[in-house]
Amino acid sequence: MHVLVVYCHPVETSFHAALHREVLRQLRSAGHTVDDCDLYAEGFDPVMSREERLGYHDVPANQAALGFYVDRLRRAEAIVFCFPTWCFGLPAMLKGFFDRLLMPGVAFDISDPANVKPLLTNIRRIGAVVTYGRPRWMAWYMGDPPRKMVTRYLRRLTGNRARVDYHAYYHMNVATPPRLARFMARVGQAMARFA
Template sequence: MRVAIIFNHPYDQSFCSAILKSVQKGLEKANHEIDLFHLDRDGFNPVMTAADLKAFRDHKPIDRKVIEYKERLEKADHLIFIFPIWWELMPAMTKGFIDKVIFPGIAYTYTNGGYSMAPRLKKVKSVTIITTMNTPKVLYRLLFGNAIKKALITGTFWKMGYKKTKWISLNRVKAVSENKRKNWLERLENRFAQLN
């Protein structure tokens, strides 16, 4: 299986970077092919320009990095997003990836006169989103409205027709023990060693 990992964190010593390593180790154990989209190292520009909006309207991306990402996504069987939650949402590069790459003509097409959507990445069977945050899970859900679920899982992937989507939320990262963090990493490695 070919797995595309969309990763966004600028700091190599972050817990997100440790998650990335564990996920990669698990996938390697299962002999999956990994295609890493490291948005920070790739120098991905998340800003949607007027020219990008015209390209959105025309369903023809013009950003060279977006076109490269499109070609790579078309070969993927599974997508994994790894990013921190900052101020209850994803960082700018992840949001820009959604805006500029999860795009009509790339990830979906409009159907029924524009009232619904259908997926275009035909090989993609499932999506996993892995996030870190310091907010307790119950507060994130009840007080802050579960923004990632609403915006990314329901408002993006479900709406486009990618129904098999899983969100792994690791909460209170700075407050939990080192043993708890190690346990999370081991569980992620084991989980992705069993991905099929």
């Protein structure tokens, strides 16, 4: 499978950077082709400009500024997102990626607003490797927006066809090396079986 890995963390020495490397290693070892999209390293601009918003519904002109990313998304058969949860939400960089890229003509067809059609039907698998600073009960209490974005919204854009795996490590604030090692092993095993 051709897997687009979307990674979003600014610090190369972070635990999440190590998770990202493990995701890439295991996917490649399993025989997948991998397109590694490191949003910070690529200098992705998450800010939707006034002009972009005004032209948001103008298909296909709305895709001009993001053609490189649109092409990568369309080539993908699977997507794996690697990101931390900050303030119980997506990092601003990743939120901007979604805001700018998941647009009419790319992620959905809105030509009939009463009957919006999903367009990411090329995506058969979605995975996410996510870390949280706080415990799971608190993420649940806050509604866990990142989990819903990946497991509900993105899946819906595939026509509800993609299988979704969500691997979350909660309470990084009190993480211990043995617990982190167990989570790393679990993620590695999941990516080795990713199909």
